Amino acid sequence: MQIKPMTFVKKDLFDPGAHDPLTLVELIATQKRWANERLSETEMMIQVPGAWAMYHMYFVWQEKLSALQFCCQFDFRVPNPNRADVHTLLTMINERLWLGHFDLNTDEQTPMFRHNLLMRSGEQANAQQIEDVMGIAAAECDRFYPAFQFVLWGNRSPEDAIGAALIHTNGRA
Numbered sequence: 001m002q003i004k005p006m007t008f009v010k011k012d013l014f015d016p017g018a019h020d021p022l023t024l025v026e027l028i029a030t031q032k033r034w035a036n037e038r039l040s041e042t043e044m045m046i047q048v049p050g051a052w053a054m055y056h057m058y059f060v061w062q063e064k065l066s067a068l069q070f071c072c073q074f075d076f077r078v079p080n081p082n083r084a085d086v087h088t089l090l091t092m093i094n095e096r097l098w099l100g101h102f103d104l105n106t107d108e109q110t111p112m113f114r115h116n117l118l119m120r121s122g123e124q125a126n127a128q129q130i131e132d133v134m135g136i137a138a139a140e141c142d143r144f145y146p147a148f149q150f151v152l153w154g155n156r157s158p159e160d161a162i163g164a165a166l167i168h169t170n171g172r173a
Contacts, residue, residue: 020061020125021059021061021068021117021119021125021130022038022042022043022044022059022061024125024126024127024130025044025046025059025130026038026044027127028127028130028131028134029046034046034047034048034049035047042060042061042062042063043058043059043060043061044058044059045057045058045059046059048072048134048138050138050141050142050145051142051145052141052142052145052146053074053075053076053145054075055072055073055074055075055137055138055141056072056073056075057070057071057072057073057134057137058070058071058072058073065118066118066119066120066123067116067117067118067119068116068117068119068125068130069114069116070114070115070116070117070133070134070137071112071113071114072112072113072114072134072137072138072141073105073108073110073111073112074110074111074112074141074145074148075110076110076148076152077108077109077110078104078109078110078111078152079109079152082151082152083104083109085151085157085158086104086111086148086151086152086158087104088158089147089148089151089158089161089162090102090103090104090111092158092159092162093144093147093162096166097140099115099136100113100114100115100133100136100137100140101113101114101115102114102140102144111148113137113140113141115133115136115137117129117130117133143165143166144162144165145165146161146164146165147161147162147164147165147166148161150164150165
């Protein structure tokens with residue numbers, strides 16, 4: 001799988017060391033005209049269109065840890081009868097990831113991609129780091145969205161669902 005880098009922010013728009021990570025997220029979202037909202041001083045949510053759905057991306061800045069937590073949430077809930085199969089699917093998906101992981105939000109029962117960015121020794125986040133995380137999350141969500149659909153609404157086993165979702169086609173229709 002090849003992940004296309006996201007290039008949202010004009011390089012001369014700002015000095016990358018002058019802003020906290022959430023300000024950078026806000027600048028990226030504003031420039032792309034994506035719906036965004038600061039939920040608090042340390043939290044932000046944006047909506048990003050994907051190939052299959054609108055994804056909800058959440059960012060939480062933890063200054064004491066110098067960490068930016070990132071979640072990209074799907075637009076559907078997992079019904080109770082499907083949870084065991086979805087947990088199996090999540091394990092199979094996570095075995096295929098190099099960065100981040102998928103899990104199931106306990107409160108809302110929605111699958112999400114999660115990752116944390118650590119900024120040690122006073123390092124500042126830069127737009128490219130944030131764009132990369134957003135791009136990887138959107139690409140992985142797009143890549144595995146069909147597998148969730150196969151399990152939840154196609155009555156397929158997790159093994160069949162992941163196999164069908166990862167079929168690579170050549171050429172164009």
